[in-house]
Amino acid sequence: MIDTIDTLDRLLPHRPPIRVVRRITMHAADRWTCPLHLRTDDWTDGAPANGIPAFWAVEWMAQAAGLGLSLAEMSDTTPSGRLALIRSFEAAAFSLPCRESWLVDIEKRRDGGDGLWLFRGELTDADTEAPCARAEFCLWVQS
Numbered sequence: 001m002i003d004t005i006d007t008l009d010r011l012l013p014h015r016p017p018i019r020v021v022r023r024i025t026m027h028a029a030d031r032w033t034c035p036l037h038l039r040t041d042d043w044t045d046g047a048p049a050n051g052i053p054a055f056w057a058v059e060w061m062a063q064a065a066g067l068g069l070s071l072a073e074m075s076d077t078t079p080s081g082r083l084a085l086i087r088s089f090e091a092a093a094f095s096l097p098c099r100e101s102w103l104v105d106i107e108k109r110r111d112g113g114d115g116l117w118l119f120r121g122e123l124t125d126a127d128t129e130a131p132c133a134r135a136e137f138c139l140w141v142q143s
Contacts, residue, residue, distance in 0.1 A: 081139030
């Protein structure tokens, strides 16, 4: 498990409040889970009753994928990839409930011999365990 700020700072270019990945649990080389902890005020349009726009789920999945990629495929000093392509995205609703705890499950679908790594992600509400969003996307990693 990775849960130190120093390690996260080396692996992800994001800083709080944009960086929501706080740790990673590795299940296997091609699958991992990242719990997310949000300050919901940072992600709403100023009216928390409206929820968090669902498109942010792609960013959270990409952060989780980049962190896992850096750890599983490279080393703990290699920067993560950049979001290059969103192949599909679906959300249960236009906005997500204002909750602080979420889970992102990531599955690496294709290695990036050409620089593009394909992932499938799913965002789950940690309180209700309900899936809220799914995406298939590519990260670009320069060698």
